[in-house]
Amino acid sequence: MKKETASKKSRNKEQSKQQLLDAVGEILRTKGYSELKVNQIAATAGLDKKLIYNYFGSKDNLLSEYIHSQDFWSNVKQDSVPVLVPDSGKHLSTAMLLQQFDFVRDNAELQKVLLWRLSEPQPFLQQLTENQEKVGEQLFQSIFDPHFKEKALDYRAIMAILVAGAYYLNLYSSVNGSVFCGIDLNTDSGRGKIQEAFSFLVDKTYNGL
Amino acid sequence: MKKETASKKSRNKEQSKQQLLDAVGEILRTKGYSELKVNQIAATAGLDKKLIYNYFGSKDNLLSEYIHSQDFWSNVKQDSVPVLVPDSGKHLSTAMLLQQFDFVRDNAELQKVLLWRLSEPQPFLQQLTENQEKVGEQLFQSIFDPHFKEKALDYRAIMAILVAGAYYLNLYSSVNGSVFCGIDLNTDSGRGKIQEAFSFLVDKTYNGL
DNA sequence: TTTTCCTTTCACCATTCGGTGATTAATGTA
């Protein structure tokens, strides 16, 4: 009974900070940003709320630190930098859209962050947005802009619509009745139709733009 | 001083009910659904919050009654029932998308409702959704399904993406930094590019599906 | 053992939340 059973009282500042950060993630994932309240966070972490102020200064600082500690668009960055892009990015565009479409569906936390970002203009969320834009800008400039040349902006506009559509459909289907334009987004066949539509639209864009 | 200066104490049940309903609309429009609190509503209406319970029974009933009193998709219903559709709805599809795109931008209240619908599964919002689906279903069955035949579901999937994209882009630009995929959604040229993209995608859909 | 330092907890604050019983006050009627 000396140093084991450390689960009772840890008395470890760094660990407690991490517990608070983890609590933010858990609440965000399971309840959404509106439930990110000091009492809730402290209770979820199993610690006193005073520690939030001791270690982070304020609730906002804690939330900010949490957001910065996460990498929400990891799926885009990783395998989206193929050295060779033989078809000028057509296959890559489709793959990225479809991957994003499924990634958002499977990532409850990302869904809540997307919703949060639409709901209140938090400064640290804006930073997140700017970061995402920066990653995207790199992709456009290195791969797509060179191919579409003077039509580069038109391609960007199309991708904006498609990405936005992928986001919205996932947010919609996880709260509402899941049927949108007569397509049931919670069934495999429904999502399959959406995926085919993405493929079709990218295909026509590369052919006709 | 008999019946004039009725602004002080109206003592009119129906008028007070309407004031409370109007207050819901004003708060929703200016602050969003998260600020729809009993005290706020009563203060905005200039009345006592007890009246909410006297006249509507509960806050939820008041909100429900307000939602049902509004016609959020009036723009879709009205001029979207042309008796003759010469080009099988191609022009109509584009026009509806572009009109919806601008309508959402100019309608702060609709934006807040869309956001609300993505945020919490309120029963009266679900009814709203079902109603919207019903209106859309009519359009699809009477105009688009007959033209696309066995490809009807594919057309629906495409329209789902495009409508969802229009929604999301507007929600995004009214809170965030307004730049999405490098397109500034708060400038005329940026929105113009998006509109061209909608036109292009519908065009290619009618040609290639 | 005693002292010191630091993590953690407890008790408390003012404010706001949704909700209600009792009361006031204005109106029409007898």
Add this chain to the structure above:
DNA sequence: TACATTAATCACCGAATGGTGAAAGGAAAA
């Protein structure tokens, strides 16, 4: 004028909100 009806207000409740000062408690150094 007196009364009954009812619209509207007031005062209050328990719970939850964000936030803080003081004290407790454990560990390691003195």
